[in-house]
Amino acid sequence: MHSELFRHQFKKIFRSTFFRQGWGIKILLLLVALYFLGSFGLLGYFMKEILGDTFPEADKLTPIFSKGVLYYFLADLAMRFFLQDLNVLSVQHYLTTPLSKKRVVHFLLQSSVFSFFNLLPLLFIVPWALRVVPMEYGALQAGLWFVGFIMLILSNHYLAIYLKRVVAVKPVITIGFGLIVAGLFIANSMDLIDLGPLSAMIYSPLAETLIGAPLALALLVLMYQLNFRFLLSMTHLDRWRSKAKEASSLRFxxxxxxxxxxxxxxxxxxxxxxxxxxxxxxxxxxxxxxxxxxxxxxxxxxxxxxxxxxxxxxxxxxxxxxxxxxxxxxxxxxxxxxxxxxxxxxxxxxxxxxxxxxxxxxxxxxxxxxxxxxxxxxxxxxxxxxxxxxxxxxxxxxxxxxxxxxxxxxxxxxxxxxxxxxxxxxxxxxxxxxxxxxxxxxxxxxxxxxxxxxxxxxxxxxxxxxxxxxxxxxxxxxxxxxxxxxxxxxxx
Amino acid sequence: MSIISVKGLSKSYNGSKVLDIEQLEFNKGQSLGLVGNNGAGKTTLFRLILDLIAADTGEVLSQGKNVAQSEEWKQYTGSFIDEGFLIDYLTPDEYFAFIAKLHKMSAGDLEAVLSKYDDFFNDEIRGKKKYIRDLSKGNQKKVGIVGALIGNPDILILDEPFANLDPSTQFRLLDELKKLDEETDITMLISSHDLGHVTKFCERIVILDHGQVVKDIHTSEQTLGELEEFFINKIRSAEEA
Incomplete structure (x- = not known):
């Protein structure tokens, strides 16, 4: 049954108006996508050489890599917060079918994983997991590091969805959130605070210890459950629909x-x-x-x-x-x-x-x-x-x-x-x-x-x-x- | 005297003819009901009269002028086909005020017109801080119908005005249209699937079938029965065939 639902999702994408657009725009968008894919792909692949040249005295590169991860995750969270949305209404037509509500909510959450924001980080972590971690920590740790990292990315994904659904009802909060993230970055670049060591502290255990990856898995399960419970309590249509805004009194x-x-x-x-x-x-x-x-x-x-x-x-x-x-x-x-x-x-x-x-x-x-x-x-x-x-x-x-x-x-x-x-x-x-x-x-x-x-x-x-x-x-x-x-x- | 005349009008989509009318005259002051099954060409005819689509052959003259060439008919024709006529980010009050301005009506004159429809609106339309896009389908329709009546048009064109309205509102609309027909010299072109409604206030009924005028009747006591018989016979002949 689940696979049938996913099949619907694919049909929905391939039958959407995007694919009915003219060839000119399709080719243009494809070129733009290829350009970004190519440039990030190259950056990801040569990250080893880039970091190696910048820090020639370091004997291990993964701790340095870990120092930067928090920046990425914060920016990623902000990006997802603004651009990514969970379209609950896209499953409303399943609510009256004999499928259980739990199943519909599971499907909704799981299908949200197919997102550009989850694809992008793979360009960095796949080469790193293959080219660097095995040399520094061995094959087992490399596997754990890779799996753990995927869990963290998905945790970020679900955290963003949760934040957006729960707190982003008012534009003030949305803007406030943006300002906080921007503020952290600015403070960091002005040397007021340094996120690097904090980042290393959080993300190094993934490569250095055996419990890093299970902890990441626990985090993912927590995030997923948080969303699942929240959505399950909201499966009545009137709670999904956004309320109509009151008409503006600006009359000109x-x-x-x-x-x-x-x-x-x-x-x-x-x-x-x-x-x-x-x-x-x-x-x-x-x-x-x-x-x-x-x-x-x-x-x-x-x-x-x-x-x-x-x-x-x-x-x-x-x-x-x-x-x-x-x-x-x-x-x-x-x-x-x-x-x-x-x-x-x-x-x-x-x-x-x-x-x-x-x-x-x-x-x-x-x-x-x-x-x-x-x-x-x-x-x-x-x-x-x-x-x-x-x-x-x-x-x-x-x-x-x-x-x-x-x-x-x-x-x-x-x-x-x-x-x-x-x-x-x-x-x-x-x-x-x-x-x-x-x-x-x-x-x-x-x-x-x-x-x-x-x-x-x-x-x-x-x-x-x-x-x-x-x-x-x-x-x-x-x-x-x-x-x-x-x-x-x-x-x- | 005819106010709109349709001459040799035809329209095809993808090779199949959806409308083919040799000659049809709409008389001034007359209320005309247009009936026919889905795909009979009712909306196509209205769209051609309103110059929303181009005819393959023939022409529509409104007060003697081809609607595709002169824009004069816009001044004296009120129409509502579907929500595609409503500026959906305005409130109903703003929308009415806009139409009234186009007809150079004062705010007082507009108020006088709108207050006549207070019952029809059922207190769900005016004075509310809601955009038209946030209204229900039925209420959007009410806005469209009353919008078409602002500016005292000589011709009123409504496509299935009763659909999507609740029963009480349907009867109110029926009353309003009757009153309008009796008290003014307005020419009405109304399409409907409800045979009972149209026979109640239309002096003349035209049946379209596969794009052609198959019946053109002056309404009398027998008309409703005649119409029902026509549509029942259509099913029978389809079953036999």
Whole structure:
């Protein structure tokens, strides 16, 4: 019976929408996965040589290895805490079948083991268990070390799940947890505390004694039981379902009173602030306003104007690009409503246009402090902002008429590629590449300022022709809308 | 006088025809009930009238203008097909206010309209701090139906408005639609699987079968029996075949 349940799980994965995505995105994600697998794999394999070269006087390397393990486990715990979730609802349809509740909960916990976070550490411990521990402590201890380590990884896995289910009901706690882990690392790097000896104390017995591995096993059993009991007491559906959040009272009435456009933009702002995935766009934008610091504070970049212009385009345009890539897809769940409501599509697109312009202006204002690095930074940001407003917004709204993949707004955003196609990656090239080309055309003749003026001028020209762009977009939209609407209606 | 006319309209999916109507006129002020089994083409017809899908052949004229070319019909047509019409991250109150603004109604006028539906809402919709996405299916439907009525539309299109509603609410809706039919000049296009409901307030009933209009009846005392007979005969002929 258990194996039948696992078979369902595999079917669920292979029949999920991820595998129905286009080839472009599949290949890209595969390459990304291979890259990480390859680089971590190499790092794991050559860990022996790396540590050996760093500590040539050490006669045994495993104690040194053990010193670092706690760092890994802490970071691992934090990562799992934020990114990994136990989807209890995925088994709710088994609750009414003749399977016992205990069995369903066991299955839920056991199937959660198939996770990326449990695969990654294997890249380090398998080579270490084969190449180092046998030489230093003998084959028996190497076996114990390996088994014990797996137990510890799984303990971490179940601890993260437990913490998340029990304490992570409030965002304050989630953020607090993140701060504590970050605080430990910072204190460690500032030499206020040293986690190394503590780590060695905890993890060395695994290789040096016979009781290390049984202790690890006991820890795993404890963690598993903790989860099992907790979940078993929660198998009634009403306790699994998260309560609906109370509606936000943020109304944007100052915008709603400003006629049609104001109301449309107020609605967009509600869309952004009341849905998980769009909120991530806002956080990203706020975070990316700091991106420039990385370049302006480093000697090797600070004098490379081309690089700095790239940063300017990116910083002032980050919200516009991230939001504009899915301009209409965000509203895919009620697209039929949009097509029948009492406004023209031209007004609809104009409100989208203004929202993106608003986004660029806001990002420009946020990046004004870069003037600290010289007045040129301000000129650069201004030219980039004008270009983004005039040209890139037009490109994005026109491109949006080609998007027909639905997005479910309620789903979170970590590793969520729903609605993403190769087009989303391709579109970024002209958005950033074209203005770079224009600028470089002037920069090679040492006329950087003229390059900035040219970008600004292009932006202003685009602004003057905005009505033309919007009209062209609507014409194209009318041709494509039936295909798009059919695509959006396809829920998964 | 006809307010919507359907001419030579056809639509196929994957080679099979789901709708094929030579000519169908909807008269101004008339309430029309559309019945037919699943797959008969009811929703397809509504979607074509609302320009949500493209016709293979033919056209739909609303007040003389092709709906696929002019956007004027949006101003005087209220419609609710499914939850795909609702902005689900708004509260019902915000949603109503939004629709009212599109029709340039004042807050007072909106309040006057909504207060008429207090019974229909059963105190579960308005003034609650809940997003539409967190409402039950039945309550979402109520929001959609009333949303379609805001702005005094000349044409009202509802796809299976009675499905998912509890019995009391079904009768309340029936009353509201009857009242609307008697008191205003509204043209109603309502599809339903409940033959009893549609015969109660629709002046005219159209039966769709395999995408074609097979019956077009003026409602009378005998209509309900006639409809039941039609659908029972369908089973019989299927069994014989």
């Amino acid at each position: 009435s100052f915008l709603e009173d400003k006629g049609f456009m104001g109301m449309m933009i107020a609605n967009e702002l509600k869309l952004i602030l009341r849905n998980k995935r769009t909120k991530v766009v806002v956080y990203t934008a706020a975070f990316m306003a700091l991106y420039g610091l990385f370049f302006y504070t480093q000697e090797e970049f600070a004098n490379r104007d081309g690089m700095l212009l790239f940063v300017s385009i990116f910083m002032t345009g980050v919200f516009m690009i991230n939001y504009g890539q899915f301009l209409v897809s965000w509203e895919s769940s009620y697209f039929d409503g949009i097509l029948t409501r009492a406004y023209s599509m031209e007004d609809y697109y104009r409100s989208k246009y203004y929202l993106m312009v608003f986004g660029v202006v806001l990002m420009f204002v946020l990046t004004i402090p870069y003037v600290y690095f010289g007045i040129d930074a301000l000129y650069r940001n201004l030219a980039a902002a004008l270009y983004n407003i005039g040209i890139n917004t037009a490109v994005l709204i026109f491109a949006s008429t080609y998007n027909k993949k639905p997005i479910d707004l309620s789903r979170g955003s970590a590793f969520n590629y729903q609605g993403t196609g190769a087009a989303q990656f391709v579109i970024v090239l002209p958005l950033i590449g074209l203005p770079m080309l224009v600028y470089m055309g002037f920069a090679v003749f040492d006329a950087e300022y003229y390059g900035l003026i040219a970008l600004g001028a292009l932006g202003i020209i685009g602004l003057i022709f905005q009505n033309y762009f919007i009209k062209q977009t609507v014409l194209n939209f009318k041709e494509k809308k039936y295909i798009n609407a059919a695509g959006y209606r396809q829920k998964d």
